Amino acid sequence: MRSLFVCNTPYQLFNVMNLALNDVQGTRLVSDLFIVARFRDAKKVYDRVIAEHTFESVYLIDPRSGDTFIKECRDSILISLEKKIKKYQIDSYDFLEKKYDQVFIADEMPFGLLMCQFYKSASVWIYEDGYPYYYKNFWQDLCRGRKQKILSLFNRGLSTIHPKAFFVNNAEMCQSKVAEKTIQLPKWNDQNPAFPAVCRLFAFDSQSMVSQKKVIFLERPFEECPKYNGLSPEKLLMDLDLVEDSLVRIHPRSGRKYNEVLVDYGDNMWELECLSNITNEHILVGDCSNAQFSPKILANKEPYLIFAYRLFYSYHDLEDPNNYEKQIDRIRKAYSRKDKILIPKNVEELRNALTWILTKGSDEIID
Structure with a gap:
């Protein structure tokens, strides 16, 4: 055959x-x-x-x-x-x-x-x-x-x-x-x-930067979305005082330049990073990137997922804001710990979510 x-x-x-x-x-x-x-x-x-x-x-x-x-x-x-x-x-x-x-x-x-x-x-x-x-x-x-x-x-x-x-x-x-x-x-x-x-x-290097940082910001070509509000991922991380703890993984179609944060240009395939280097203790921050779902799908790993689409887009002007929520609801149902899925409404809620995760000082859940 x-x-x-x-x-x-x-x-x-x-x-x-x-x-x-x-x-x-x-x-x-x-x-x-x-x-x-x-x-x-x-x-x-x-x-x-x-x-x-x-x-x-x-x-x-x-x-x-x-x-x-x-x-x-x-x-x-x-x-x-x-x-x-x-x-x-x-x-x-x-x-x-x-x-x-x-x-x-x-x-x-x-x-x-x-x-x-x-x-x-x-x-x-x-x-x-x-x-x-x-x-x-x-x-x-x-x-x-x-x-x-x-x-x-x-x-x-x-x-x-x-x-x-x-x-x-x-x-x-x-x-x-x-x-x-x-x-x-x-x-x-x-x-x-x-x-x-x-x-x-895919010439995978197991000794990658992903294993060195706890917070991974999964970049997107935000400018492709007409509802993008112009918020800079680098400025966001600097305002949150997360430069030392963070890694920005660049999207292949992005032309954005970064000066103050550590950048991963994606030489390693993300799916192999999920299998080899991502752990349950990682924090994956993104708008609602498919990459955020990969650890659970491929390896049944459950890192913290912060879906920050409300920070980068004019939420009420999105063509279908509920589409993000439906996707997130599906991954939340698959997670054993539902509190590891977070959707901050603004920068302050994102700051609180990260503080809670990094210090484990509160049982508060943001949704």
């Missing part, structure tokens, strides 16, 4: 290695991997994957710019699937002659969906792409979209494809109905053969 994996992000590759090296669905050594180069150092990672000899063939795809809605619909009807695949720049198209029995994808990006359609007789399996996928049903949303409704009139598109299962790192937390059933991925521990492999792939 031959399998095909498509990945668009480092985290997706992280999960693909877990599937393949643990022979989930018979994927060990009879699989091909397609890496869509949408992330930093994709070519370096691609070379390292080849050196691991986990997959029979590895392909690096140069993603093309997206078409307009009308052009995409027209091409989907008038152009063969093979010609659509060949619009992508790939070193070899020899895979078009192969027969795949299984296709594994993680998201709604075009190349993976194209593989599902081209190898229509193959079973489709979905693996997770982070916390948002634990509660959204992206496949059903896709099939209900305008494009797929149009394509279904011509017997094209995704409406006839039904994913068999959804593989996740924490099945107990998953509420998505994206597939017929949800399956737990192999747990990440010292016995998992995928762990040393992904450490090599």
Whole structure:
């Protein structure tokens, strides 16, 4: 049985290695991997994957710019699937002659969906792409979209494809109905053969700055949100007198400069930091970053989580302020200690929350 994996992000590759090296669905050594180069150092990672000899063939795809809605619909009807695949720049198209029995994808990006359609007789399996996928049903949303409704009139598109299962790192937390059933991925521990492999792939240094600081501020490209109020993370940490105790982990899309605080530019993969260096005593501060959920999902660790979105955004002007609260409510239900989840309304409440955590001098809970 031959399998095909498509990945668009480092985290997706992280999960693909877990599937393949643990022979989930018979994927060990009879699989091909397609890496869509949408992330930093994709070519370096691609070379390292080849050196691991986990997959029979590895392909690096140069993603093309997206078409307009009308052009995409027209091409989907008038152009063969093979010609659509060949619009992508790939070193070899020899895979078009192969027969795949299984296709594994993680998201709604075009190349993976194209593989599902081209190898229509193959079973489709979905693996997770982070916390948002634990509660959204992206496949059903896709099939209900305008494009797929149009394509279904011509017997094209995704409406006839039904994913068999959804593989996740924490099945107990998953509420998505994206597939017929949800399956737990192999747990990440010292016995998992995928762990040393992904450490090599992403050049992980276990002696990182994360283990040296208790407060980790998980930065976001705040300027991308129109409701961002301009509060500087560095100024916030200075006002809280936390410069000596804090580490700012820079987001890949951020161009913000820091002068007074210790900065981690993200050379180490965050998921590997969660497995190796994050502890239950860490304090993860962020607006409502997916990275804050990773320790619980991957390693069942429960660091303190401070969701400070009310400090960085005009709360009442957010399009859906309840969306943050729903996400936080789900992680709170999964935590054994609910008081480790905090949502300060202002800087003073954040100061009080940090004082409470650092001194353990109060049982007061801020929500």
